[in-house]
Amino acid sequence: EDKVVQSPLSLVVHEGDTVTLNCSYEVTNFRSLLWYKQEKKAPTFLFMLTSSGIEKKSGRLSSILDKKELFSILNITATQTGDSAVYLCDVDQTGANNLFFGTGTRLTVIP
Amino acid sequence: EPEVTQTPSHQVTQMGQEVILRCVPISNHLYFYWYRQILGQKVEFLVSFYNNEISEKSEIFDDQFSVERPDGSNFTLKIRSTKLEDSAMYFCASSLDRGGVAEAFFGQGTRLTVV
Numbered sequence: 001e002d003k004v005v006q007s008p009l010s011l012v013v014h015e016g017d018t019v020t021l022n023c024s025y026e027v028t029n030f031r032s033l034l035w036y037k038q039e040k041k042a043p044t045f046l047f048m049l050t051s052s053g054i055e056k057k058s059g060r061l062s063s064i065l066d067k068k069e070l071f072s073i074l075n076i077t078a079t080q081t082g083d084s085a086v087y088l089c090d091v092d093q094t095g096a097n098n099l100f101f102g103t104g105t106r107l108t109v110i111p
Numbered sequence: 112e113p114e115v116t117q118t119p120s121h122q123v124t125q126m127g128q129e130v131i132l133r134c135v136p137i138s139n140h141l142y143f144y145w146y147r148q149i150l151g152q153k154v155e156f157l158v159s160f161y162n163n164e165i166s167e168k169s170e171i172f173d174d175q176f177s178v179e180r181p182d183g184s185n186f187t188l189k190i191r192s193t194k195l196e197d198s199a200m201y202f203c204a205s206s207l208d209r210g211g212v213a214e215a216f217f218g219q220g221t222r223l224t225v226v
Contacts (some may be wrong), residue, residue, distance in 0.1 A: 042202055042217035098156040099165055
């Protein structure tokens with residue numbers, strides 16, 4: 001059975017801390033892995049990863065994929081209260097017309 | 112910046128009533144999706160739509176659900192006879208293509224409450 005597992009489920013940190021969010025997957029016909037940030041409503045796209053070992057960066061956020069060990073991490077450095085959100089990992093499969101989301105990690109950054 | 116828009120933002124309906132959730136995808140996108148998220152739970156795929164037909168649907172998308180693209184811009188989700196367990200946030204999304212590397216853009220969602 002295909003699955004996407006994120007850990008931890010919930011995380012509370014202080015502003016300025018660095019966090020690492022994990023996503024492991026077992027899916028057939030893997031094509032890409034995507035990270036989304038969900039605040040109050042809709043998920044917003046962060047990164048798409050298709051190749052192992054190539055880090056994607058956007059400001060304080062970065063992400064990398066390991067296709068051998070079947071996981072990805074999302075790093076956020078120098079966290080700010082605006083980073084508080086649910087971070088969703090999603091796996092895209094070849095031949096499938098939908099996105100397969102994990103349960104998400106709820107990050108809370110306190111001042 | 113182009114965006115996916117959904118209306119209404121919140122709808123309360125009585126059990127057994129029909130509801131239609133509306134979405135306007137990004138204009139040059141070709142693939143359209145509906146997802147739902149029950150409060151506190153994960154985002155779940157409902158259906159994808161391409162070339163005026165359903166290309167894939169999940170087990171959740173039973174005979175009570177239907178989708179339509181009635182004109183060149185709107186994409187609707189109809190729930191024929193709502194149940195309490197249909198209460199959720201419904202997200203519409205669209206993407207440019209599925210043949211390569213592409214991401215889906217999500218609307219802000221419609222919160223459906225069935226009472």
